[in-house]
Amino acid sequence: MIHDAPSAGRIRWGWFIAWVVVMAVLPLVFDDTHTLSLMAITALAGLSLALMWGYAGILSFGHAAYFGLGAYTYAIAAVNFGESTVPLLLSIVVPALLAAVIGAMMFWGRIGDVYLGVITLVVSLILFKFMNATAGDAYKIGDARLGGFNGIPGFQILNVPGDPSAQIFGVPFYYVIAVCLALCYLLCRWILSTAFGRTLVGIRENELRVELLGYDVPAHKTAVFTIGAGMAGLSGAFFAMWAEIVTPGVFALGMSAEMIVWVIAGGLGTLIGPMMGAAALTLLKLMLGQQTLIDNSLVLGAIMVIVVLLIPKGIVPTVAGWRSRRERSVASRRGQASGRKRRTVAVPATPGDGAGSAS
Template identity: 70%
Template structure:
């Protein structure tokens, strides 16, 4: 994405609350876009597919809720919501990548981690399951925790349109971080690892370290999205770790465009909006619709939405330049003929 497009995107996000009065919807779409960006960064540019990416989304949400209850405010809780998933991912990633786990088993392990967390959090009903003042609540989850507040003033809650702007700024900053990472030497090495990790290792790069680092960074972004989702929904439940949540993120990335940063966010926004619209009725199952969209997207736009739009723009530009070149050539020939006739 060129800087002009980025500025346009930022302006659109800035003006959205003026166009759409329902900031509740655009806020959750931005949160889902951040979650999709986190997986798209890791999968699209490092070749690491996590089938249990919802684990870090849920960890961020639970870390925020538990910390906010114990701390009584959101600033430290938000920091822990990013730190906890990043540390967990660093430990799991180090074991997988330094253990030379193959891609198939890597996917299985990430899926199992998510399922374990889902089962465990469902089994935490009762007063014995608590961390400080926060009861885990089992299937019912944790409600009633402090929401986002102005740093240093727990009584000044940030909600509605101001909360949307906080989420939007966080999304834009995470995009810039991802872009900076990819255009740095670290990102170029990641691309090389994705293409051929054995060759990268023979060139002297510490492949497991690079994979662990991007795995942890992706988890940190997912944790931030989870914290914002907890504030948005005002409750966290084990459903955040569910397999369906992880599957949805994968679908968002595929439909939006794997190997791009904008694509996963666009896929999350479009499919998320469809999900919200379908949620208002009970005739059609959401999972069935999402599955059908995935099949159609793979068949009709195999590269995803963003790459198809980019290719269409390039074709239009090539035709435009070709047309201009032909017109210029005809004018030159016309002037030459005129001089010859004189």
């Protein structure tokens, strides 16, 4: 079985507590809650991929498929229901069901990692192409027109359950996303603390050995794939509320690529790292969007290359490792100093030493 060292656990919870404090305080010092909300949304999307890739070794090149499906599911359901509660739940369930079906076919079909990445990418591209081709009046689900490349505008945003007129936006909307993000993190942390989670890590490290020990590897991989897709769908629903329009761009290859960069930059094999990486790179992208000199994609690509070459473990594991080495060094120096103080040499005087005999 795999257990975390106590010091690693303290560092991990320290990062999380610091993250929660920062998220709680940010609206008090940074009045652009629109930007803060988007940072929290992308952090949730990064967390969903971090669970799958960092702990189960499942790299999805088309993770935007579930993000986009969550956004479209919410928009379509919100148009038909006229409120946000049921659509929000459906935005989790529908992507999760699709992931469960695809995951079952891939993992029980013993598809290799390379083909797995290609399949997830193709699913995202199919959804992107299909949604772009739905401009006609025939493409309707209930009262919601899919709208082709123009997308679906004008749907109900987040509201108080049971009261569609009590809409939630601005600072309260940000805090709703922040609370959902914290709850999803705690859910992931709980999953990883169970036997199921430890088996996932074992699968990542040596899938054949775990299977020979009698564990159902396809079932474990399908389950975590489904959970990750559900969280991605939730982040997509929040994105739809944030943008107040959903277009096929949510399925674009660029979105999937950004998610991979978030995880690598923040730290593969951690949960808090990809959340921080997603939030920071989203802010950087918005800042770069205010100028036309440098393309955003070039900057993100350069960041990925720099991180892989200089800090391949990612920012959070690198900082945590530096702190751990520093603490061990300080403890070692203190131990050496204490040992030197304890080593005192006592030379007892022996009677007659140095005295000559009278003759």
